[in-house]
Amino acid sequence: MTRWILPAAATFFCWGIWAFLPKLTTRYIDPRSAIIYEAAGGLVVAMIVLALIAFKPAADPRGIGLALSTGVLGTMGAFAYLYAVTRGPVTLVSTVTALYPILAILLAGLFLNDTVTLRQAAGIVLGVIAIVLIST
Incomplete structure (x- = not known):
């Protein structure tokens, strides 16, 4: 099996559920609150990964800047997605954004x-x- 298939399948599974859950989440809390809890969930994953690499992340400034940019853009996209699913059906919002x-x-x-x-x-x-x- 190609080495990228399993992680790609995991991505498909995680992102598929990720695209669905905000519609449920925003029934109970507003998008501004939801993004805080999403970030906290991401921080939990980051801490687990940090422990797995023995708290020694790589430190190339270019990589750090690009990774921080990725995090900012990903979170901004998630925030926009939260607003989109509060205003439209998840079936359409998830399809368009996908x-x-x-x-x-x-x-x-x-x-x-x-x-x-x-x-x-x-x-x-x-x-x-x-x-x-x-x-x-």
Whole structure:
């Protein structure tokens, strides 16, 4: 089995549940409160990982800056998602936001010289068409 399949499947599972839970969460608390508890949950995971690496994280300034940027953007996205699911159905909000890889693919092509095959490009186009069909 390809080495990336299992972690990708775990991501699919975690993010699938992550996309669903905010609709339930925001029935009981507002998005501003929810983001605090989400961050606390993330901190629990970070502390476990920190313990697993014997409290010795890598310290390259470029990596730290990029990781902090990733955390800020991820949390801002989660916060926006919380607001979106309070205003719309999770079926549509999660579908529309789930196409964020299209932006990642474009950025990877521009900055990392990753290539997209014709088949993959067709998949991207079909994904965009799916969003239009689902959201109208």
